[in-house]
Amino acid sequence: MAYSEAAQQQLQERRGTDAHVLLWFQARNRSTGAPETLGFWSGDDHREFLVDGEIRTYFGAGSVIDVPPIIAAPGFSVREYRVKLPPMLDEVKQLLQQYEPRHAEVHIHSAAFDIDTGNLMPPVNRRFKGYLNKAPEELGPKGKPSHTQLVLVSPARKLTQGLPLKRSNSELQRRNPNDLGREYSDVAGEWPVPWGG
Template identity: 30%
Template sequence: MRPTSPALTAHRNQRSSVHAEHLVWIAARNREDNSIETVGLWTGSGQRSFTVDNVVRRFNGGCIADLSALHDEAGIRVRRKTLTLAGTAASTETALRIYDTYNAPVTIWRAEFNADKNLLAAPERVWRGVVEAAPFTTAAITDDGVALCTVDLTLISDAWRLTVMPPLTKAAATQGLRNGDQGRRYSNVHDATVQWGETQQAPKKRKKFLGIF
């Protein structure tokens, strides 16, 4: 169960008015130099710094047009959400295409404010996953001569990693490279056969014995 700040719990128990905003942090790869660059967006307005996971980060407002509802639920299930960025000009679209967002890590926090717009507690994390797809849709030219585009990012939760099958012949030595992980220390893979570059043969059928006893 995710821990909740005592100040936030006390405010909720009072059933007072509350205003929530979402903070989105994306780390994408720059296609030009293969470096990882990060950007912070939030559903509020203007630029504001928040302390998330004990790190101070700056988030830009006015960039998110829509974000699918986030629900808390028990169990592990692969979930998908849609993050729609606000309409951007052609120059911004060109800049965005420089970055490779496929499988880019995404983290979302929820920040809650009181009626006076004061932050009640440190934002709590409500989503962690990666970008599955980020198609661009360019609209027609407006009356001002500007062509706006929309970007719909499809986010998939980290639970998808549990659906990836491990390699058939993963040895304990390879597993040990991950911080000395000994999860496959006593596994046996020497009998495994892998078909490399050829079609796997169908198993031979057993002949039926028609003799008379």
């Protein structure tokens, strides 16, 4: 990860840091099926950032965003990270209700700001790239916890998934309505078969 000269100098001075977390989601729209994007950051106001060569708009969620320390290590371990977002934001409701959040692609970036001027010190560095593994079915009523917890997993999670859609009865019928080759595959193992029958 690369820091600008100004950011490196600020770190060497050890006077403190002003860093913010940026969350970026790419999920399918439940109505159209098209991929759409949505971003949040730990600042107070909506802001645009130049990330990976494109300008992205991030909605301000303030200090309510809680992201654990990201562990970067080689290997195929599936790492889980629990991220908390404020449920009262319209954009969080949009992520959970209008989009299909499960298995959405997630990027976490960090942005360093000058502690004297408050100016952004580019570049914005990526800390995590993975997938959303669990999200609440619905937002709780008043009086419930004041955050929405999302569970993110590292890309190694893809190595643990099978390919059931290519072999399920519903998938075969979607391709060809007359294909009944796996019609009873989910219950066939439970049928008693008499010896010699």
